[in-house]
Amino acid sequence: MEQVFIYDTTLRDGSQAEGINFSVEDKMRILQKLDEFGVHYIECGWPGANPKDTILFERLRKIKTQNAKIVAFGATRKAGKKAHEDKQVENLLKSGAKVITVFGKSWDFHVTHAIGTTLEENLDMVYETVSYLKKHVEEVIFDAEHFFDGYRHNESYAFKVLEAAFQAGADWIVLCDTNGGTLPNEVYEITKKVVQKFPQARVGIHAHNDSDTAVANSLMAVLAGARQVHGTINGLGERTGNANLCSIIPNLQLKLGFSVVPSQNLKKLTELAHFVSEISNTPLPKNMPYVGESAFTHKAGVHASAVMKRSETYEHIDPSLVGNRRKVTVSDLSGRSNILYKLREMGLEVDDKSPELIKLLEKIKELEKEGYHFEAAEASFELLCKRHFGLVKNYFDLDAYRVLIARRSTDLSPVSEATVRLYVEDIKEHTAALGNGPVSALDRALRKALEEFYPSLKDVQLIDYKVRIVNESEGTSAKVRVLIESTDGRRKWGTVGVSENIIEASWIALTDSLVYKLLKDEEEGIM
Structure with a gap:
């Protein structure tokens, strides 16, 4: 050729x-x-x-x-x-x-x-x-x-x-x-x-x-x-x-x-x-050819019935050739092969008829409805799958966190302070830290609590932070999706969190970032 x-x-x-x-x-x-x-x-x-x-x-x-x-x-x-x-x-x-x-x-x-x-x-x-x-x-x-x-x-x-x-x-x-x-x-x-x-x-x-x-x-x-x-x-x-x-x-x-x-x-x-x-930070049109979410989506009726028998009846190519997937909106089989492919990439062999695989697929669907997108948050997706199969241990448990933002008339900019209470191996850690913003303060307080137990977290740096409104029509009550990119100097990874509260969405993405680092260290035998 x-x-x-x-x-x-x-x-x-x-x-x-x-x-x-x-x-x-x-x-x-x-x-x-x-x-x-x-x-x-x-x-x-x-x-x-x-x-x-x-x-x-x-x-x-x-x-x-x-x-x-x-x-x-x-x-x-x-x-x-x-x-x-x-x-x-x-x-x-x-x-x-x-x-x-x-x-x-x-x-x-x-x-x-x-x-x-x-x-x-x-x-x-x-x-x-x-x-x-x-x-x-x-x-x-x-x-x-x-x-x-x-x-x-x-x-x-x-x-x-x-x-x-x-x-x-x-x-x-x-x-x-x-x-x-x-x-x-x-x-x-x-x-x-x-x-x-x-x-x-x-x-x-x-x-x-x-x-x-x-x-x-x-x-x-x-x-x-x-x-x-x-x-x-x-x-x-x-x-x-x-x-x-x-x-x-x-x-x-x-x-x-x-x-x-x-x-x-x-x-x-x-x-x-x-x-x-x-x-x-530009939404991909659902109807974009080849790669859009709807490029190979079929609703119930003649199309769905035919395509399940022979895909070429209503598809110009096999969607897997470009990494997309067929979706039949009324079928619980939608997307199973795609998940199996991803699981195999992670080294997980799962039977395609396993009840646990179906449960995982449903869980992913529910999260997608809530506003989660895992395309640029590979680490969060891997954690989701491995947690589902019980392959991620609890490195720490949250007791509580609090973030305070204050600005006095004499301050040039607001002051952010975060307090975090965690249990690590049944030991309670209570720390506080200041930051140049609420997420920065939360990140510093979380690390302060964990680095004594997991020194390798000192290598982790947050190198990007993005926020997107998920359901814009809800105004100030809308959900937000927070995407965080992290690195430890050897690799980079993305994590995601979704919530009506931007601090909670940030907390989800932050904790996933650190847990992913610990999981990878453990898998590589360097913890």
Whole structure:
């Protein structure tokens, strides 16, 4: 099967979506998931454009990816400057990335009206920047910004821009539908002409979704000869978003027969989509193709009856191929195979007809109704399953906790104090601690009570804390879901808590975080 290379820009283009603000830790965690999934290129940001991206690239120098090439993104040199004199071009080299993507104008209208220079100078900017970078890094990718609009308005000049990049040594020439206004038939025809005109070049596609055709445009470009596809997980991106890789990847691999990612990795697609949804704090539409909760859901009636006999009657693929699951809303069998798969991942072999398995499934359903989502809280899900089978001991028992928040007129900010009473091995511990917020105070008091008995908890750090309203229509009485990310320096894990009370939801997630650390230490024999 012919290979198509996936270029993920969730961390850069995806972060430009309204309401999304990835922290450095968010980016590191998403990058790890993308790398494990088998993405070929991960565009991590624009070095020097903001402090977070600069810090991120400094941290990336110290890690080695399994599958993906780390990519730094930037622009061609400014008009009137030499490439080596342009600070942002130098920042790309200083990033340490071995692959650099630069974008340049391929629409004459943008050259004269947006950057205000001559058409010849723009060609020099493209050629000189690509050739300069190519001397210092392994791979240079050229994004021909607004290529399809440029082609329609001035075909000759658009091709001259591609020629400049190709002659300068660009490893990939990527055709960008930056405004998202091109339709699939046009993308196919234009891409085919580019492939024919540059038979030695490797061509890619970068589509935006303003006409709701970004996925279709990407597929048509591949059919026309493109072999690198840019996009984001869940289609995140500015305005209406970028091409959705969660649809593109299975369409290419399962429908068109291209080699994209290993088939065993494709089964993690739904997990990846929900993971990015939680980290970005953007709800995943239930009806999103392939990975949405409703993508393979069938109600009672003709559909449900038929699909239980032969799944292909009302399903275009086997949902397990992308890690999703069939749901028959009136059946207690719904989701059993999915749980069995997860249990086996944890090393638990359970008979598929076991009453305990059915009870676990029902318990998970009830928790989901309450607002629990375990996609980005892998640790809480593992604890839930292992507790159900009696495989997690009581490391401590709660007697009581209390959180006080006070602010006097002379205080610059409120003062938070937490008190915790626990029983550890029949010994009562009563501790108190201050924090820069109620959750911080609660965390410190809990650790203070436990670290004497479990010294390894000193290694645990909370590195992220997110809150989401579960049932928005309830106003101030709504339930909240708290997601906490923790690390001990060797691994990272996520835990979740749900309650009408944000402190109680935080307590659930906090205690799960510490219990998970203790359980893993015990399983590894280091307690």
